[in-house]
Amino acid sequence: MKLVQLDATAYRVHTPRWAHAPLSGAGAARGGGRANRPGIPALYLSLELETAPAEYRQLSPLMPPGLMVSYTVCLGPMVDLRSGVDAGWDPLWHDFYCDWRALHFDKGVEPPSWVLGDMTLAEGAKGILFPSVLVTGTNLVLYTEQLDAADHLAVYDPDGALPRDQRSWE
Numbered sequence: 029m030k031l032v033q034l035d036a037t038a039y040r041v042h043t044p045r046w047a048h049a050p051l052s053g054a055g056a057a058r059g060g061g062r063a064n065r066p067g068i069p070a071l072y073l074s075l076e077l078e079t080a081p082a083e084y085r086q087l088s089p090l091m092p093p094g095l096m097v098s099y100t101v102c103l104g105p106m107v108d109l110r111s112g113v114d115a116g117w118d119p120l121w122h123d124f125y126c127d128w129r130a131l132h133f134d135k136g137v138e139p140p141s142w143v144l145g146d147m148t149l150a151e152g153a154k155g156i157l158f159p160s161v162l163v164t165g166t167n168l169v170l171y172t173e174q175l176d177a178a179d180h181l182a183v184y185d186p187d188g189a190l191p192r193d194q195r196s197w198e
Contacts (some may be wrong), residue, residue: 037099047190050183053173071169082162105152
């Protein structure tokens with residue numbers, strides 16, 4: 029497994045209802061995600077501005093309402109899949125791009141990518157950098173409960189424009 033430090037700008041399109049909590053990994057914790065099983069908070073970000081809307085939209089031809097947020101990120105160690113998997117990696121890493129939704133929701137099978145997330149956490153890594161399967165670009169999954177005082181993850185909101193709570197949705 030290749031581990032790297034990351035110092036970058038990252039992006040995410042948030043569902044408007046949850047834009048008040050842009051640092052939370054609670055949404056992914058509810059149903060799980062590619063690299064986190066249910067109950068594990070994770071924040072999915074993209075390193076390119078163009079990648080974030082594609083990831084939010086997924087395979088839909090239409091873009092649902094969303095709010096683009098920028099982040100400054102300086103943390104590590106991170107598992108780095110950007111150059112692929114070589115002979116020194118656990119062979120399970122070849123299954124990172126499994127159809128985790130079909131495995132979990134349709135077949136009731138534990139996706140191998142969840143096991144890889146567990147391995148990442150056991151290694152003490154803060155997350156995984158991985159190429160998007162939708163567009164040319166890089167995604168990042170951060171395990172928010174792994175972050176500590178040495179890590180920097182901040183939302184860029186210089187004018188305080190993000191909502192502070194969900195009152196507008198009541």
